[in-house]
Amino acid sequence: MNFAHENATKRIIVLMTRTQKVRLEAKAGEAVLSVSEFVRRAVDAYDPEEMRQRELLAAAFRNNAERTSAPLDRQK
Helix, strand or coil: CCHHHHCCCCCCCCCCCHHHHHHHHHHHHHCCCCHHHHHHHHHHHCCHHHHHHHHHHHHHHHHHHHHHHHHHHHCC
């Protein structure tokens, strides 16, 4: 493996709204990271399959909460 090549950095330009930029800077600040390091870590941490599993789990929790509270709502 060519470590020099792998560790070389490339500049990218990302367009976002002013509000998104403020949120990005705030999140990076809360993490005590530069915006660049925050974005690099976010890219490394992103896993589409994990996100899909979280969405499915959240939907299951919502459905369960609705089913559980429906009989109580009818008693009002």
